[in-house]
Amino acid sequence: MDYQGKIYRPPSEARAFILQATLGCSWNACTYCDMYRDKTFRVRDLHETLDDVREAGRAFGDQVNKVFVADGDALIMDADTWQAILAACRESFPHLRRVSAYATARNLLEKTPEELQRLRDLGLTLLYIGPESGDDVTLKRIAKGASFDDHVKAADKARAANIVLSVIFLLGVGGVKRSREHALASACLATAMDPRFLSLLTLTVIPGTPIATLAERDRFQLPSVEGLLAELRSFVAGVTPTDAIFRTNHASNYLPLAGRLPRDRDRILETLDQALAGNVPMNPEWMRGL
Ligand code: SF4
Numbered sequence: 001m002d003y004q005g006k007i008y009r010p011p012s013e014a015r016a017f018i019l020q021a022t023l024g025c026s027w028n029a030c031t032y033c034d035m036y037r038d039k040t041f042r043v044r045d046l047h048e049t050l051d052d053v054r055e056a057g058r059a060f061g062d063q064v065n066k067v068f069v070a071d072g073d074a075l076i077m078d079a080d081t082w083q084a085i086l087a088a089c090r091e092s093f094p095h096l097r098r099v100s101a102y103a104t105a106r107n108l109l110e111k112t113p114e115e116l117q118r119l120r121d122l123g124l125t126l127l128y129i130g131p132e133s134g135d136d137v138t139l140k141r142i143a144k145g146a147s148f149d150d151h152v153k154a155a156d157k158a159r160a161a162n163i164v165l166s167v168i169f170l171l172g173v174g175g176v177k178r179s180r181e182h183a184l185a186s187a188c189l190a191t192a193m194d195p196r197f198l199s200l201l202t203l204t205v206i207p208g209t210p211i212a213t214l215a216e217r218d219r220f221q222l223p224s225v226e227g228l229l230a231e232l233r234s235f236v237a238g239v240t241p242t243d244a245i246f247r248t249n250h251a252s253n254y255l256p257l258a259g260r261l262p263r264d265r266d267r268i269l270e271t272l273d274q275a276l277a278g279n280v281p282m283n284p285e286w287m288r289g290l
Pocket of ligand 1: 029072
């Protein structure tokens with residue numbers, strides 16, 4: 001298929017067939033995000049999307065076991081559109097194991113429980129959602145468009161439909177001033193959302209974004225590397241999901257960590273303490289990316 005603009009997908013979807021059923025992000029307002037600023041949001045013509053699925057099915061359908069539906073919050077599509085896409089994926093990819101997409105809390109809250117259940121039954125089994133912070137002050141400042149409580153309700157809805165969640169938080173997004181509150185409230189929110197997958201990224205202030213303008217005016221300050229590690233430590237010490245697969249392996253991070261939480265908490269904290277003491281090498285700046 002002909003992809004339009006840059007395509008973003010989670011690291012765990014590296015081997016998935018990326019189906020661009022929407023262009024951009026329907027919200028497109030988060031102050032730190034520049035992923036879709038150059039795109040005006042729209043749902044692609046359904047016939048074109050279905051043609052892309054069938055064409056991929058003819059070309060390499062046997063090799064596809066995962067489909068990631070792009071772009072930034074593809075769950076915004078109405079349930080009937082999703083149903084048609086999921087049915088076409090099932091027909092075209094005989095070894096399909098899962099379909100996933102990025103979602104916002106709003107996307108989930110706008111769907112009825114019955115719609116979510118229907119999409120789950122048709123194969124939409126995993127959603128990636130990035131509250132970024134559990135701190136309501138920070139969530140307002142970054143224009144996330146949803147609060148702590150909204151994210152908890154959204155996660156509850158997904159869980160009720162048996163849709164697995166991969167939840168993402170963003171180190172540094174509270175700035176120096178809200179660093180501690182951001183870390184502690186994020187741990188609370190991650191606990192309340194209780195996802196199967198939990199990851200943290202590190203904020204990169206990208207020129208041209210509203211948060212970069214604030215930084216230029218000295219109204220936002222990214223914590224130091226030590227400050228970011230301290231946030232990560234507070235988060236890991238405070239979060240208590242039932243059993244989450246935890247990763248900080250995104251290229252934006254200084255310290256890649258992996259394990260299960262809460263099971264591996266002590267080991268992860270020990271690594272973090274060693275890193276804070278300067279005994280563990282961290283990713284140098286040149287190795288970091290978005
Ligand atoms: S919801 Fe996601 S893709 Fe959309 S603006 Fe916010 S961070 Fe960017």
